[in-house]
Amino acid sequence: MPDDNLRAAVAAGVVGAEEAHRALLQSIVEVARAIFGAKASSVFLLDTDTDELVFEAVSGEGEDHLIGMRIPSGTGIAGWVVVTRQPLVVDDLHNDPRFARSVAERTGYVPNGLMAVPLLAEDRALGVLQVLDRASAGFSLEEMELLGLFANQAAIALELLQRARRAARAVADAGGDVVAAARLATTLEALPEERRDAASRLLVALADVLRADTQT
Amino acid sequence: MAEPEPEQAKEEGKAEERPPEEPKRKLPAWSLPSDAIDRITMPFRWPDRVTREWALGGSTGKGISVCVLDSGVEAGHPLVGDVQGAWALVAGEDGEPTVVDDEEGDVAGHGTACAGIIRAVAPECDLYSVRVLGAGYTGSGKILLAGLRWAVERGFDVINMSLSTTKRDFASVLHELADAAYFRKTVLVASAHNMPVESYPWKFSSVISVGSHDLPDGTLFFYNPDPPVEFFARGVSIEIAWLGGSTIRATGNSFATPHMSAICALVRAKHPELTPFQLKSVLYLIASNGGGSDA
CATH class of the missing domain: 1.20.5 (Single alpha-helices involved in coiled-coils or other helix-helix interfaces)
Structure with missing residues (x-):
């Protein structure tokens, strides 16, 4: 095992790091939801081993049952965002009954509109931050900028969580x-x-x- | 001076196919002896005032091939109409990407949305789809590179890339492909983004990079005097084509980019002789913030 992994493992304290970083992610989705006056906000982690997006943090609708749920990384709006690396805002989703049905089957909640932004660290895509059903009817480019700023913070938190998990695995393996x-x-x-x-x-x-x- | 007639452009094309006893046409253009200046005579002159009317007035994009490098395109969607050709990049038996005829259409909806925007602005252009997205995240970089290489080699007039990659390993190859396209007179139009990490290919100067403005006019665009984002096109609250023939409203540079691709198609349809450098110059001159004369 490389020394830096060992040091990271010990320095992170391993035990407790997962909880601390989860709390940070949770706080990010809660603040995102409050700022945009949204019904829900969530962070997906990209699992490159299985090519899936995993719900890591949820605030609002679905927070009691979505954590850990997985969707294929190439589909859905979160999928677009992660493969194109482009932030997107979509409204009027109710116009598409197929989308509504497939989402409802998975999550139990069908948003009418959502904003999604990729979480990037160096040259890797880590996941996606989503804000569902914000309060304002129209959409401004400033909101997109704000979402981008939030994405930076969420990407850092997600990277810390991944590092802590790698460290914990390294210790367990050793x-x-x-x-x-x-x-x-x-x-x-x-x-x-x-x-x-x-x-x-x-x-x-x-x-x-x-x-x-x-x-x- | 008036714009060139299509016949004139054809004459130029023929000149290049003259028999080998015309040695001056065969020399590579690495240098220019003074007695050979007539060799690079322009086939036409631009007017004293380059206006929007001159550049794209009355153009429908007819005869121009626009390739949507994306998740595929749903042919027959009311906002898209016919798609003239569709291919998909898939992992072959050896794991390397190969090109196959695309039978699936659009697997995600993103490409159909882009195609609908292009069709709205340049209704008579020829639309082609090369599917590089939708198979998931893993391996998507390799597929994207192979798809772009194929599209550049095929020689589409315009390639729309409402996507980017952050993979540094791919940056140099992407850069080579972008430059190859530029010198083959294929215009690459790519979405910019403001994320805090490096992403490609929009940052290369041989592509046309696009950000969003929030005005409700699909043919309106601005030149950015503070690059790397070079142009702003309509990108906010657009009614876009969605899977199954429906529509939704969406915002993002992904949707500003096809507006700019379509505007390029309009200009190229009217002025097929323009090189990407000249096309960019025309776009600068007719941008709404007044690079040129009639803004």
Whole structure:
């Protein structure tokens, strides 16, 4: 296992990182929903292993049952966005009964309009941010710009979540000593400051002893 | 001076097919001796004032081939009408992309939307579809490159790309293809975007890149004096063709781009001799923010 993965695994504390990054994503969809006065907002993660989009965070309609649901990455409006890398706004979706039916079957909620923007990090597409049924009837280019700004934030949160998951996997795969080290790091992190300092001194001393041992 | 008659353009075309004993036509144009300046005589002169009327007045895009490189096109959609040819890029047995006749039409709706816009602005152009989207995310970059290469080699007059890629590995190949198109007189029209990452091919100077304005006029466009986005075309609240013959309203640079593709088709139909450089110059001169004379 590469050293940087190990360091990331330990530094992230592994345990708890998933929850923290999920909370960040959740906060992003909640703020997006509030700003646009929308009925719902969601973040999809692109799973490149299965070529699917996965609901990672949902605010509003569907928040109780959509997390974890998967759709093929090449279809639907979220699919357009991820393959074309282009933000899109669509209205009057009710005009299309086929769309309404297929969405309703999947999610239980049929939006009349939605905005979707790709989440990009470096040269990778990570997923899609969607805002469903915003309050304003018309649409302005400023809203599109605002959605773009939000997408940056969501992309960063999504990347952190992916990194934490990679780190957790790396630790799990490595097993044995690494798991023990990660557990130690997590326990250390959770200690009150006073005890943490003492524990840190103890560990540094232990490292010195071990190092001295290997040098002889 | 008046615009060239189609016959004149044909004469020029014939000149290139003269027999080999005409050596001056055979020399590559790497240099220009002073006694050979007549070789590059322009087949026509532009008028003193390049006007919209001169550039595209009365044009319907007739005879110009416009290729929609996208998710396919639903032929027979009321906003699209006939599609003159459709192909799809699929992964072959060896995993490499191959071109097949497209029997499926549109798998996502995006290409049909673009085709409908092109048809609305340039009603008599020839529409072609090359499907590179819809099979999912994985491998889409490779398929896109192969589709673009095929479309450039086939020599369409205009290629509409309402898409981009962020894959750096593909940037240099895309750049080569964009330049190849430029020198083969194929106009590549590509959607710009304002995301914080590099994306292609819209940023290459050999393509026509398009952002959105919010005015409700599909033939109105603006030149941007602050590139890399070069032109703004209609991109907000457009009634677009949707699968199954229906329509919806949509916004995005994806839909500004086909407006610009269609405007290119209008100009090229009237002035088929224009190179992409000259076409861009004409677009600048007739843009609504006044590059030229009658804005």
